[in-house]
Amino acid sequence: MQFASRLDNVETSAIRELFKLLGKPGIISFAGGFPDSAMFDVEGLKEASQKALTEEAGGALQYGATEGYEPLRTQLSAFMKTKGVDVESNGLIVTTGSQQALDLLGKTMISPGDKVIVEGPTFLATIQCFRLYGAQLISAPIDANGVKTDELEKLIAEHKPKLVYLIPTFGNPSGATLSLERRKKVLELAVKYQTLIVEDDPYGDLYFGEAPPPSIMALSKDVSGSRELLAHCGSLSKVLSPGLRIGWMIAPPELLAKATMCKQFSDAHTSTFAQATAAQYLKSGRMPRTLAHVREVYGQRAQAMGAALKRELGDAVSFTQPNGGLFFWARLTGANGKLADANELAKRAIEKLVAFVPGAPFFAEKPDVATLRLSFATADVAKIEEGVKRLGQAL
Amino acid sequence: MQFASRLDNVETSAIRELFKLLGKPGIISFAGGFPDSAMFDVEGLKEASQKALTEEAGGALQYGATEGYEPLRTQLSAFMKTKGVDVESNGLIVTTGSQQALDLLGKTMISPGDKVIVEGPTFLATIQCFRLYGAQLISAPIDANGVKTDELEKLIAEHKPKLVYLIPTFGNPSGATLSLERRKKVLELAVKYQTLIVEDDPYGDLYFGEAPPPSIMALSKDVSGSRELLAHCGSLSKVLSPGLRIGWMIAPPELLAKATMCKQFSDAHTSTFAQATAAQYLKSGRMPRTLAHVREVYGQRAQAMGAALKRELGDAVSFTQPNGGLFFWARLTGANGKLADANELAKRAIEKLVAFVPGAPFFAEKPDVATLRLSFATADVAKIEEGVKRLGQAL
DSSP states (O other): OOOOGGGGGOOOOHHHHHHGGGGSTTOEEOOOOSOOGGGSOHHHHHHHHHHHHHHOHHHHHSOOOTTOOHHHHHHHHHHHHHTTOOOOGGGEEEEEHHHHHHHHHHHHHOOTTOEEEEEESOOHHHHHHHHHTTOEEEEEEEETTEEOHHHHHHHHHHHOOSEEEEOOSSOTTTOOOOOHHHHHHHHHHHHHHTOEEEEEOSSTTOBSSSOOOOOHHHHGGGSTTOGGGEEEEEESTTTTOGGGOEEEEEOOHHHHHHHHHHHHTTTSSSOHHHHHHHHHHHHHTOHHHHHHHHHHHHHHHHHHHHHHHHHHHGGGEEEOOOSBSSEEEEEEOOGGGOOOOHHHHHHHHHHTTEEOEESGGGOSSSOOTTEEEEEOSSSOHHHHHHHHHHHHHHO | OOOOGGGGGOOOOHHHHHHGGGGSTTOEEOOOOSOOGGGSOHHHHHHHHHHHHHHOHHHHHSOOOTTOOHHHHHHHHHHHHHTTOOOOGGGEEEEEHHHHHHHHHHHHHOOTTOEEEEEESOOHHHHHHHHHTTOEEEEEEEETTEEOHHHHHHHHHHHOOSEEEEOOSSOTTTOOOOOHHHHHHHHHHHHHHTOEEEEEOSSTTOBSSSOOOOOHHHHGGGSTTOGGGEEEEEESTTTTOGGGOEEEEEOOHHHHHHHHHHHHTTTSSSOHHHHHHHHHHHHHTOHHHHHHHHHHHHHHHHHHHHHHHHHHHGGGEEEOOOSBSSEEEEEEOOGGGOOOOHHHHHHHHHHTTEEOEESGGGOSSSOOTTEEEEEOSSSOHHHHHHHHHHHHHHO
C-alpha cells in the first residue's frame, strides 16, 4: 500500500517504544505526561454529566455546532476572564483536546515547506503534528526563563516563519516559565515582524506558589496590534480530566473561521456529551477547589522530587526547580566521570525499575542527549523518593 | 494572514448558508442530516455514563490509547460480528465520529494530486475532507442500485485512484443501496486493480423492512485477497447518539497503524469518557431494543414522506422509496412545465416555510441541479405531510 507522502516526514516516537516497557511489575514511572487519576473529581463529574443528561439531553447527545457547544463556550469565556483574557464566547472554538488545536493550526496555516519556530526542547506531539503538514521546524534556544528572545528575534528575521509556537508557562518538557519581560518582547516581535505567535498553555493553572506571569494573550492588551497576531490554546486535561478531551483555541476571527472550517471536516465537532458535562462542571463552581487541590498535591511532589534529586544525584545533574506544571527537566553534567548520556541512563534505569523519558526526542533540531524529563505527577512522595534513589543507583 | 495553500481547494458549503435560514419561526425542515433527538435513549445513556464513572473512573477520565479504549473496542468487535464481520478488537480503531475516520484516511493515504473516486452524488463532507488533502475527485454514476460497477471499472482502469469511497447502504444523499451482485463486483475490482475500497456505513443498521445485503466488509470473506484492500467505517451517530462522537474504522493492519499514528497527532485519542459510556451502553444489552425503535419510527416517516410526495407533487418529481437511512433523493422532472431547478425551488420553499437541501453540492463533478435531498428523520408524520404539502405549493 502506498501511503501519503506527508508520512515520510514523521516516525513513531522513540518514547512510544519506551512506554511498552512500563508494564514491568514494580516499576516506578516518571515517564508519563499525564495527571494522576487519583486527583480527578469523580463525584463532581458524575453530577455534572447527570445534570447535562437531565437538563439538556437533546443538546448533549445531538450533533452540535463545529465551533463548540454554546454553554461551554460561555463558561470558557468566563474562565479566561478570571485569568485576565478578555474574550467573548464567539472568540474561541472548542477543540478535541488542545492537541486538536495544534492540528487545526497546522491544517489551516502550514503549507509544505513553510518554516515554524519552536522552542528547543518542545512538546513532541507538536513537532510531529506540524511535520505532517510539511513544516520545516526551527529550534529557538531556551534557558530557565523560557525562550531567549534575542535569539528568537534573529531566527524570525532570518527565516520569516509562518508561526512561532511557544509553551511559555511551565513548558513541556522544560518546566521553564517565560519571564514577564520576555513575554512583552515576544508581543513586540509579533507586531514588528507581523508573525503569528501560538501560545500553548495547558499548564498555566497548575502553579505551586505564586501565580506565574499573565499569559501572553492576557498581556496583549498592552501591545497595540499584537492581539491580531496571537493564538492561545487552553485545555482542561491537566487540571480536570484528559478523558473529556476538552481544549479550546482563541484566535483572530479570520483564523478562527478557517480553523472551524477545517474542524468541520476533521471531526464535525467535539463530543457534545463531553462539552455539556464540562460546562455543567464549570458552572457548578467546583473548579476553584479542584485547582487548589491539584496545586497542593503536585506542589508537594515537585518539592519531594527536587530534594531527592539533590540528595541522590548531587552534582551529576543540573536542573531548575519548577514552580508549576508536571515536569522536571534535568541535564546530566558528567561530573566525576558519571554518565552523561540520558538514553543509556534510561536503559539502566529500567533495569533498576525506574523510568523516565530521555530528552533528545524533544528537540526539533540539535538534540541534547544529556537531557531528561521526569514527571512528578503520578507517583506519591514515598514513590518519588524511592524512584529517585533507584535513579541514583542506575547512574 | 496567509493561510495554507490546501485551503484554496475548499469553500464553506452553500448548505451551511442555507442552514442559517432554518431559524425562521414555523419552518418545517427536511434539510438536516441528523437523527431525531426524541429517539435518544437518554435513560440508558445516563445509566451507562454513571456506571462508567463508578466502575472505571480512572480509565474513563484519564488519557487513553490512541487506538481506542479497550472495553469499547471489544464491544464494537462483538457488534460487528453480529453483522457478519469477523474482526478482533485490535483490528479496529475508535475514531471521533466516522468523520474522523475519513479525515485519517485522507491524511494517511492522499498526497496532493492523488485521484479518488466517489459516488455522484456523495456525502458533502467527504468531498471537502479529501480535497483538503489535495485529492482530485472523480464521480462514478449511480442508480437506484448504487454505483454502476461497469462505469466504476472503467474509471478505475483509467484513473488508477488512490482509493474508491462508497456509501453502499442507504447512501447519503442518494438513499440508494448497492445490490448484492454489485457488492461482489466491487470486491473483485478491488483485487483486480489492487485498489483500496472505503466502505462508509453509518446507516446500515437503520433498515425498515428486510435487512440490506451484508456489508462489503462482511462479503469480503468470499473474495480472496479483498479484505486486505478494504476499509470500513462505522458509527453510533445515527442509531444511538451523534453527540458521543463515536465512530470506528476497520482496515488492514498496516493502514490501521499509519492511521493511528496520524490520529495521535490529530486529537491524541477519542474522549475516553464517551468511549467508556458507549462501551457500557453496548454491554447493557439495550442496543437491540433501541435499534428496533428507531427502525420502526423512521420507517413510518419514510412511508409517510413517500406517500405525500406522490400525492402532492405527482409526476413533477421522480424518486425511489428508500428502505432505510434518513433520506429521500428526488429529481424534479420538469413535467408539465413545472420547475426543474432545485436551487430555485429551495428559495421558494423557504418562503412557504419548508426547507430541504438542493442536490447539486453533493456532486464532486457535473452537478445535477434538478436533484434534491429530503430528510424524513426529524419531523413527525403530521409535519411531514404538512411540509410536503407546502413543497407542492412552492412548486
